[in-house]
Amino acid sequence: MIIELFLLAIITLLAGTIVPLLAVSVNRRYIRTISLCCPIFASLFLGALSLVVLFSGETSGFTLYQPITEFSFSFVIDRLASFFLLIIAIVSACVALYFSEYVEHMDGSSRRNILCGFTSLFILAMVLVVSSANSFCFFLFWELMAASSFFLVTFEYTHDETKKAGLFYFFMTQLSSLFVLLGIIMLYLESGSFAIAPIHGASTLPITAAFLVLFIGFSIKAGIIPFHKWLPYAHPESPSPISALMSGVMLKIAIYGLIRFLLDVFTPDLWWGALILAAGITSAVLGVIYALKEHDIKGMLAYSSIENIGIIFTGIGLWVIFSASNLPLLATISLLGALFHSLNHALFKSLLFLTSGSVVHATHTRDIEHMGGLAHRMPYTSALFFIGAVSISALPPLNGFASEFLIFTAFFTSVAFVSPLFKVLLFICLALFALASTLSAACFVKAFGSIFLALPRSPQSEVAKEVPRAMLIGPGILAAACILLGVCAFQIFGIVGFNVPLPDMFLISLLLLGMGVLVYVVLYVTASREVRVSETWGCGSRSQQASSEYTGHGFSEPIDIIFSAIYRTRTKNERVFFDLKNCIFREGTGEIHLLKVFEEYLYNPISQLFMQVATKVSRFQNGCLDTYLLYVFVTVIALIIFLGWFA
């Protein structure tokens, strides 16, 4: 039954790809609706099969086509694969529901059919990557995923910013593919097959090199610092549902790849774990620090994704460290924490991207300083965004809290067992992890406050209206899932067979709810019914104006000052005086530039180096026939000498 459901999902997604591409010139809504219904149905099939595999624990596999002996298009669905298929299914269904309405408000006439087709193709590629049984198959579908997502990112290809983002994304995604391919080839040379199967023996140099190469490949795709730069470029320029898919699901495919190879192929060393942990913590802290500074709503969510991927990597790093230190219980808690956070991040980040898409759609701006006051104008969207913000801030009883709590528990418990050196490392990481969690909450307080509260700060915000109902259903399901997974986390882990040290949030939630109801009843009964009309105190100002509000910049200013060493702001003041002794001020200018550290110190020097090399190489191709004849001449001479030497 599992294989049949899987094939059914694949066929449905294929239909979703082909139908709009065949009718590419027909600018009709029903074409796009049919295309976007396909991922919804496919998600139902995938969700059903995932739940069956997760609860039963049985593994199913089959070979679709075997062109040569060494390689086949084979698929395996085990518990790990089904867990990630479940992530794909939930997010894809909700995104498709939202997208079916959102796409109708986009520009691009019949070109939108292509967007819908490629969305199905993108989802299909991700499904196939997760269920691939061998590494070559994995790579092929990985590449399909990269290519289809590139076309989705560059949908608005006429915009200069989109072109730049598309180019950046294409380069980084291909770099990731290159590293993954290199790792797969190294593993093939070591094991002699493309099977994702354990390599026996100690971690020799080639195996370690293969791990490092794969780690870099997956890190680029996941957006780990310093390979993260494509995220803040690609997400703001993509349509919001595509950002939701990419951030919610595609980044998790990289996580899946890393876990799959660590779990099934390698026998990791202790230092591998330390490396993953260090990369994760760095990304978590720097990601959220940069998110705090960002005022483009989607850019902020992109940086927040970097932070959350950092948290997931932290969990994976702890898992590897505890596995290598022979602490299986802690290792399981860490891995469960990482996996659960993957699911949770997929849910709340998709929710946040979709609701931010609604906000951008209503206000026509991505700058949160030009928003404000939307809670009254878009009450449902603001409520949904609020649930996402609470979840991502890891506040109880929502799901973000449950997964981060698991990782915190692993940290706290571990200090009694590991060696003193690792104890120091884990303490430092724990402190940084706590800092990241706190800053994340600050970041979303700022975001929610600036976007939804107070008075509108632009005419567009003033006239913003709630989005159509169809654009609320998808985020609504995601918000419900966030609440359900947070409140019932303990019970869900129990059902799938894991006894984890989580508090029973269901009871706590009931208590909280009871308290809330009680307070309301008491206030309702005891409150005075008398209506009192007076002016709200406005901090001494005569009238409340949007310009006098506490802005996002203002909110993050203290954090800017604390982390000024990381932000590396450049302040430039120029003053002109009337007198020679610089006493009487005439005029002056002041500028504050935010230094893009990784761009200026890492990406730009590397690109300049490549440009220099490319310029030198391009001189070889000067368009002159004589030069090419000279190359032929030199090559022939070299061949003759080579033959003479080695014949």
Add this chain to the structure above:
Amino acid sequence: MIDTSTIEGIIRILFVGIIITAAYIISTRNLLSVVSVYAVQSLTLVFIALALYSLEGSLVLLAIAIITFFSKVLIIPYFITTIQERIRIKRDIEFHFLNPTTSLLISMVLMLVIYMVLSRIMQGTPARESLFFFGAVLGISLMLMGMMVTFSRKRVITKALGFLSMENGVLLFGLFVTELPFIIEFLIIIDLIILVLLTTILSVGIDSTLEDYHQRLHRFHLWEEPGEDS
């Protein structure tokens, strides 16, 4: 009948002739004489083919000698000479990468390198001391010398002659080392004739009609009608 050693001696003398003509093609600046030298080089090849025919008695060699004579000694030089008579440019003094003296020096080094390489490859085989070995060395050297002419001269017509000289190297190599099927030889000759025709057109421009061509050539004083003063 002439005995074998005499024929081999003749062939060796003809080899010297090939080297001299190749060196002349590389080093000369005179466009008019280079065609004549090419014709002489081709004629030398005809004699070598005939000498080999008298040694081996293969009819293919005779056929090669005949078509080489008609194509490379008569037809191709005729075409090029006709063009040269019309074009006012008589000297080729523009070079790329290498000047004639350097080209000559490099040619000498090249011959030495190829001799060493081939003797290494053929070490221990009876062919090493034979005439065929020298034929192979000379064939490859001639080919490379022709190639040097193609990239070191700027005039298209000289480039074409370099290419023709390269083909002479291939023919020489084929005569001594491999047995190219006659049909291949024949097709190469046809290719060469077409090449010369194309060069004739390309060297005076092909981006417009024939009338435009002539007008342009007249405008730049590059073309003169028969009987017109040069």
